[in-house]
Amino acid sequence: MTPRPSFKIPKIPEMTIRRLSVYTRCLLQLEEDGVKTVSSEELAERFSLNSAQVRKDLAYFGEFGVRGIGYYVSGLKAELQKILGLDREWQVALVGFGNLGSALFNYKGFAHQGFRISVIFDDDPQKAGRTVDGVPILPLRELAPEAKGRNLQIGIVAVPAEAAQAVADRLVAAGIKAILNFAPTRLKVPKDVRLQNVDLSIELETLSFHLAQVTR
Amino acid sequence: MTPRPSFKIPKIPEMTIRRLSVYTRCLLQLEEDGVKTVSSEELAERFSLNSAQVRKDLAYFGEFGVRGIGYYVSGLKAELQKILGLDREWQVALVGFGNLGSALFNYKGFAHQGFRISVIFDDDPQKAGRTVDGVPILPLRELAPEAKGRNLQIGIVAVPAEAAQAVADRLVAAGIKAILNFAPTRLKVPKDVRLQNVDLSIELETLSFHLAQVTR
DNA sequence: CTGTGCTAGTGTTCCTGTTCACATGGCTCC
DNA sequence: GGAGCCATGTGAACAGGAACACTAGCACAG
Numbered sequence: 001m002t003p004r005p006s007f008k009i010p011k012i013p014e015m016t017i018r019r020l021s022v023y024t025r026c027l028l029q030l031e032e033d034g035v036k037t038v039s040s041e042e043l044a045e046r047f048s049l050n051s052a053q054v055r056k057d058l059a060y061f062g063e064f065g066v067r068g069i070g071y072y073v074s075g076l077k078a079e080l081q082k083i084l085g086l087d088r089e090w091q092v093a094l095v096g097f098g099n100l101g102s103a104l105f106n107y108k109g110f111a112h113q114g115f116r117i118s119v120i121f122d123d124d125p126q127k128a129g130r131t132v133d134g135v136p137i138l139p140l141r142e143l144a145p146e147a148k149g150r151n152l153q154i155g156i157v158a159v160p161a162e163a164a165q166a167v168a169d170r171l172v173a174a175g176i177k178a179i180l181n182f183a184p185t186r187l188k189v190p191k192d193v194r195l196q197n198v199d200l201s202i203e204l205e206t207l208s209f210h211l212a213q214v215t216r
Numbered sequence: 217m218t219p220r221p222s223f224k225i226p227k228i229p230e231m232t233i234r235r236l237s238v239y240t241r242c243l244l245q246l247e248e249d250g251v252k253t254v255s256s257e258e259l260a261e262r263f264s265l266n267s268a269q270v271r272k273d274l275a276y277f278g279e280f281g282v283r284g285i286g287y288y289v290s291g292l293k294a295e296l297q298k299i300l301g302l303d304r305e306w307q308v309a310l311v312g313f314g315n316l317g318s319a320l321f322n323y324k325g326f327a328h329q330g331f332r333i334s335v336i337f338d339d340d341p342q343k344a345g346r347t348v349d350g351v352p353i354l355p356l357r358e359l360a361p362e363a364k365g366r367n368l369q370i371g372i373v374a375v376p377a378e379a380a381q382a383v384a385d386r387l388v389a390a391g392i393k394a395i396l397n398f399a400p401t402r403l404k405v406p407k408d409v410r411l412q413n414v415d416l417s418i419e420l421e422t423l424s425f426h427l428a429q430v431t432r
Numbered sequence: 433c434t435g436t437g438c439t440a441g442t443g444t445t446c447c448t449g450t451t452c453a454c455a456t457g458g459c460t461c462c
Numbered sequence: 463g464g465a466g467c468c469a470t471g472t473g474a475a476c477a478g479g480a481a482c483a484c485t486a487g488c489a490c491a492g
Contacts, residue, residue: 014422015479015480016479021415021418021422022402022418025400025417039438040440041439047402052442052481052483053481055440055442056442058441059441065440066440067439067441067486068487069488070440071440083425083428084421084424084428085421085424085425085428085431102319103319103320104319107316153427177427177430178424178426178427179423180419180420184241186238186263196420196422196423198416198419200326201329202238203396204326204331204370204396205236205300205329206233206237206412207396207412208302208331208394209236209299211301211306212300227448229448229449229450231449232449266451266452268450268453269450271470271472272450272471275470275471275472279470279471281469281470282457283457283458283468283469283470284459284460284468285458285469285470286470
């Protein structure tokens with residue numbers, strides 16, 4: 001009756017998932033360096049973290065390690081990539097092709113891990129209709145039909161704050177279940193849609209807060 | 217004997233500071249809309265948050281509210297801006313003027329809140345020596361002398377992962393106490409230096425993790 | 433084959449941040 | 463001037479994530 005009998009999910013902490021992502025990157029590096037095995041202790045100290053933390057994070061998903069040895073780098077890497085969904089290709093829609101949008105598009109790290117920006121949306125008549133590196137730039141109203149045709153799964157919102165909610169609404173309406181938002185606004189989305197915010201102002205203001213404490 | 221006798225700091229949670237930043241932005245909007253007072257309840261529901269949370273966050277820093285009324289929008293806004301250090305201008309150094317660097321430079325939101333990118337560093341001979349919008353682009357070796365002369369306080373790292381640690385080391389050596397890192401690496405800095413990371417891969421991979429759970 | 437050493441996995445404790453619930457205290461209206 | 467209202471401020475309960483410390487199990491040496 002349970003949808004996934006072989007594999008129970010005991011509420012994974014958000015922080016654990018973020019760390020998995022970090023571990024994965026580290027393992028990629030280690031594999032490249034020809035390292036075969038790594039202990040939770042070694043892994044931990046690279047991020048000034050607790051080794052129990054590392055073990056617990058990994059143990060949420062299975063028993064990947066060997067006692068007395070540690071973890072096999074390439075094996076663990078593959079497991080984590082599978083868990084994070086990096087073993088497949090995700091179709092990403094980028095909305096907004098201004099400064100930030102084009103920077104994101106040109107960022108090399110994405111395609112690498114299986115995130116493919118397969119279409120761009122922007123209503124600017126200067127941009128809409130053109131193509132960059134083989135990727136079409138379309139007006140926003142094309143979103144719904146394209147989403148189905150291209151099997152879009154992730155939307156990146158890189159438009160000004162004022163337009164962000166409208167864009168998000170369209171993404172949701174088009175059936176997209178994961179949104180990465182760069183606009184400085186708190187978007188409202190249904191709770192079956194996963195929303196991840198990147199807010200530069202918050203990061204900068206956190207810094208200036210701490211500076212202000214010292215520089216009183 | 218205590219360095220700050222008039223003002224005790226009872227360990228402010230990191231999350232509180234991030235929320236202050238969000239509140240501030242909201243208050244700016246409210247003020248613009250001509251709203252005079254706002255209650256913790258109203259403020260909270262804009263971010264689907266608990267009202268006690270809002271009150272506690274604010275209470276860390278003083279008694280800004282009026283019982284039976286709420287908070288005076290412009291008064292609270294001014295207080296929060298002071299707490300976050302937004303009542304002054306910070307001199308920011310941007311290191312790396314590639315895709316992301318130039319996008320950040322052109323992003324309007326920064327100057328707005330008192331963050332002035334007053335110098336850019338990039339070793340690319342195509343770029344170094346030039347000027348954009350009156351801001352000079354210099355080779356990285358100029359960092360130390362410029363930091364003093366320009367009173368640089370914040371460094372933004374927008375270089376590839378491989379170069380990031382070296383850049384961070386130079387920023388630290390130049391006496392900069394706050395770093396915003398966009399490179400996908402965990403930088404090591406002395407603990408009196410405030411480090412804030414923005415890691416796009418982590419955000420995207422968090423999304424793909426959740427998608428992968430559903431799309432099994 | 434047996435013993436030792438090493439490190440993964442895990443139950444428990446600790447601690448930080450969030451939520452609840454109440455008492456406090458200024459404003460307003462009569 | 464006093465009584466009632468209403469939202470703040472805050473101590474106490476709660477929850478969840480992180481650290482500790484112990485147990486389990488595999489590998490390798492002798």
